[in-house]
Amino acid sequence: MLDLESLYSANANNMKKSVIRELLKLTGQPGIISFAGGLPAPQTFPVEGLRAAADKVFRERPASALQYGTTEGDTELKDQLIAFEARQGLKLGRDDLLIVSASQQALDIACKVFLDPGDLVIAGRPTYLGEIQAIQSYRAEILGVPFGNGDDGFDMGELRARYTTAKAAGKKVKYVYVIPDFQNPTGICWSLEKRKELLAFSYENDLLIIEDAPYREIRFLGEARPSIFQLDQEGEARGNVIGFKTFSKILAPGTRMGWVIANPELISKFVVAKQAMDLCSNVFTQAWVAEYLKTAAIYAHIEQTRALYREKRNHMIEALARCMPSRHDLTWTEPEGGLFLWIRLPSFIDTEAMFPAAIAEKVAYVIGSAFYFDEPERNAMRINFSYPSLEQIDEGVERLAGVIRTTIARDGIAHDGIAGDGIARGS
Numbered sequence: 001m002l003d004l005e006s007l008y009s010a011n012a013n014n015m016k017k018s019v020i021r022e023l024l025k026l027t028g029q030p031g032i033i034s035f036a037g038g039l040p041a042p043q044t045f046p047v048e049g050l051r052a053a054a055d056k057v058f059r060e061r062p063a064s065a066l067q068y069g070t071t072e073g074d075t076e077l078k079d080q081l082i083a084f085e086a087r088q089g090l091k092l093g094r095d096d097l098l099i100v101s102a103s104q105q106a107l108d109i110a111c112k113v114f115l116d117p118g119d120l121v122i123a124g125r126p127t128y129l130g131e132i133q134a135i136q137s138y139r140a141e142i143l144g145v146p147f148g149n150g151d152d153g154f155d156m157g158e159l160r161a162r163y164t165t166a167k168a169a170g171k172k173v174k175y176v177y178v179i180p181d182f183q184n185p186t187g188i189c190w191s192l193e194k195r196k197e198l199l200a201f202s203y204e205n206d207l208l209i210i211e212d213a214p215y216r217e218i219r220f221l222g223e224a225r226p227s228i229f230q231l232d233q234e235g236e237a238r239g240n241v242i243g244f245k246t247f248s249k250i251l252a253p254g255t256r257m258g259w260v261i262a263n264p265e266l267i268s269k270f271v272v273a274k275q276a277m278d279l280c281s282n283v284f285t286q287a288w289v290a291e292y293l294k295t296a297a298i299y300a301h302i303e304q305t306r307a308l309y310r311e312k313r314n315h316m317i318e319a320l321a322r323c324m325p326s327r328h329d330l331t332w333t334e335p336e337g338g339l340f341l342w343i344r345l346p347s348f349i350d351t352e353a354m355f356p357a358a359i360a361e362k363v364a365y366v367i368g369s370a371f372y373f374d375e376p377e378r379n380a381m382r383i384n385f386s387y388p389s390l391e392q393i394d395e396g397v398e399r400l401a402g403v404i405r406t407t408i409a410r411d412g413i414a415h416d417g418i419a420g421d422g423i424a425r426g427s
């Protein structure tokens with residue numbers, strides 16, 4: 001029998017399985033209401049529009065759509081994306097864009113281009129699990145920065161302190177990875193001030209910023225804030241920011257189609273890195289999505305998606321307020337966009353230890369510790385509101401609140417004399 005372990009590369013040996021994918025296997029059991037996935041609502045997929053666009057590609061340009069394409073990407077798609085981004089105030093040319101097989105590929109390309117083993121990437125505590133996995137697979141590490149009390153971006157004092165310590169220890173910090181619009185997992189949206197402050201920090205320290213923005217267009221409340229890419233473009237235009245965008249949340253994740261925006265020099269480096277991965281992104285899909293974009297139906301489509309998610313988010317927040325035990329140390333974010341909210345629980349609750357009880361009650365979430373590179377906080381969870389129906393949200397939140405109530409009743413008094421009703425008893 002072949003000893004595969006001895007053949008794997010050091011990088012492969014450092015790869016970790018996705019906790020979410022492992023948990024999702026459990027959540028597929030019948031009767032479980034899952035708040036664990038990050039799936040868009042399937043009823044948002046514009047099936048008829050996409051079918052018509054695919055027909056058009058087969059009728060009008062089958063020879064090129066079924067052929068190899070360039071690594072940089074289909075120029076018709078790029079032109080559509082330039083128009084799409086212009087509506088948000090960005091000025092882009094074709095050379096500022098690279099078409100990728102959705103943003104997860106872009107995350108991997110960034111690691112491939114920038115990271116040597118032991119290098120550091122600054123990222124949130126918590127941050128997107130797919131980024132943690134990508135960084136681990138290149139044997140690099142995350143320098144985690146907690147969010148400030150206002151849930152409006154990093155704690156900037158901590159960012160500076162941790163960066164200074166890492167530099168003093170001789171570490172190479174390569175870039176800052178952020179999801180300023182409705183972060184996965186917390187739903188946090190960065191304030192304008194903190195976006196500007198982070199950009200200034202990147203200028204001061206010659207760092208790149210990777211702005212991962214899959215949820216940017218899914219804002220259902222409040223006013224849009226400029227992206228960090230845009231702040232750079234409209235200000236000093238030093239080109240420190242690389243933007244990652246995707247059709248996964250605004251059209252359909254099955255398209256596996258996304259785009260990178262950056263200065264042309266960086267784009268060319270990304271192109272070379274991508275060549276060895278897949279030569280080019282799916283050529284038919286690029287033509288197909290370009291045809292769909294030409295109809296301009298995407299704008300009304302995004303509006304409908306926003307309206308649906310606003311309703312679901314409001315419904316979930318109402319259900320949480322109605323069902324959860326009322327305690328100062330049990331709170332949740334109230335995001336103005338995106339797909340998730342983040343529940344912070346009393347410090348004595350470990351959401352991983354509580355997970356089997358939740359599955360027994362037929363409700364699932366993602367354990368908060370999955371979103372930390374190191375020293376995880378254990379008393380949080382991510383829940384998704386885009387996929388479940390309103391009825392499932394009501395029922396699922398009730399089940400979840402029951403599990404939490406039971407855990408607090410069991411462990412609360414032992415821990416800090418606080419009973420399940422949140423009232424201090426004894427010393």
Ligand SMILES: Cc1ncc(COP(=O)(O)O)c(C=O)c1O
Binds near residue numbers: 104184246
């Ligand atoms: C922050 C973030 N980045 C990237 C991705 C990957 O998205 P995709 O590869 O579908 O574009 C996700 C998916 O949920 C995400 O939440």
